Amino acid sequence: MNRVFYRDLIEHDHVYTDSGDDEIGLMMRSSFKSGLCPICVCETSIYQHIPEDQVPPPEPYGHYVIMQPVMLVCGSCGWWQSKAICLTKSHPSLPKFKGANSEWAYSYHPVIEQVDITSNKVAIADIRQHLLKNWEDRKLISAGKAELLVESLLKEHLKCDVFSSTANVNKPDGGIDLFVAHDNGEVKAAVQVKRRITKDVEPVTEVRNFVGALAIENIQKGIFVTTAERYSSVARDIPEKLNSRLELELISGNELFDILKCFTKPDDLIIPPYVKADMMWKDNCGNSLKLEEILNV
Numbered sequence: 385m386n387r388v389f390y391r392d393l394i395e396h397d398h399v400y401t402d403s404g405d406d407e408i409g410l411m412m413r414s415s416f417k418s419g420l421c422p423i424c425v426c427e428t429s430i431y432q433h434i435p436e437d438q439v440p441p442p443e444p445y446g447h448y449v450i451m452q453p454v455m456l457v458c459g460s461c462g463w464w465q466s467k468a469i470c471l472t473k474s475h476p477s478l479p480k481f482k483g484a485n486s487e488w489a490y491s492y493h494p495v496i497e498q499v500d501i502t503s504n505k506v507a508i509a510d511i512r513q514h515l516l517k518n519w520e521d522r523k524l525i526s527a528g529k530a531e532l533l534v535e536s537l538l539k540e541h542l543k544c545d546v547f548s549s550t551a552n553v554n555k556p557d558g559g560i561d562l563f564v565a566h567d568n569g570e571v572k573a574a575v576q577v578k579r580r581i582t583k584d585v586e587p588v589t590e591v592r593n594f595v596g597a598l599a600i601e602n603i604q605k606g607i608f609v610t611t612a613e614r615y616s617s618v619a620r621d622i623p624e625k626l627n628s629r630l631e632l633e634l635i636s637g638n639e640l641f642d643i644l645k646c647f648t649k650p651d652d653l654i655i656p657p658y659v660k661a662d663m664m665w666k667d668n669c670g671n672s673l674k675l676e677e678i679l680n681v
């Protein structure tokens with residue numbers, strides 16, 4: 385499952401494009417004409433921001449210019465590009481401006497990167513950004529990445545060092561995935577991570593196995609994290625049943641999502657300088673859309 389990430393903004397100066405030296409600038413111009421994406425040659429969608437009628441400046445400034453940003457977006461590969469059209473308006477007391485409207489001297493496109501969320505090479509920061517918007521896709525990430533995700537979230541949530549228990553890596557189950565450590569390196573708690581693909585409810589079995597592993601390793605505190613939405617009621621009763629023998633914390637998928645939301649700031653939108661994040665856009669059918677909707681971020 386691929387997701388497009390916008391990394392950076394590239395500016396194309398019309399002067400440079402006109403001289404023929406800016407190949408990407410020329411490619412962008414031709415795709416604005418053809419309506420086809422320069423990357424995957426698919427039909428693109430065009431969106432325009434129609435500026436609200438501005439109060440004309442007082443005379444004698446008879447003509448004034450307003451900028452109308454345009455976005456060309458490929459729904460297939462996620463590429464977009466933007467230019468702004470400068471419309472010359474006339475003061476109501478004057479005859480209409482007859483000259484041609486011009487284009488803003490710069491056009492923009494982002495550096496885009498398609499990232500496979502299911503891959504074992506995907507960066508945890510990208511997984512966090514993706515899951516922030518698409519939590520249901522937690523089922524698509526690999527078990528190894530789920531462990532790294534929990535490691536990164538618990539580090540921030542507990543404000544402690546959390547590291548992988550590599551010694552247990554090849555054990556099939558019932559083991560310990562992560563350790564939480566005090567500042568002095570002493571182990572504070574052990575963590576088990578279960579990435580669930582089909583289950584919405586975490587049953588008691590693995591929780592019991594984890595308690596067994598804690599007892600065997602003589603660790604006083606355990607944190608069991610599942611990506612399943614919630615725990616079965618039998619599993620939920622276990623921490624209380626343990627009394628003071630062991631401390632067990634259960635973190636459900638819903639709670640993990642709360643932690644993710646708490647510690648993940650959405651990436652800033654990569655947008656041209658004349659585009660504001662709250663601008664509304666019109667598609668060809670006259671529907672009004674937000675920028676996030678047209679860029680699908």
Ligand SMILES: [Zn+2]
Nearest residue numbers: 421424458461
């Ligand atoms: Zn495309």
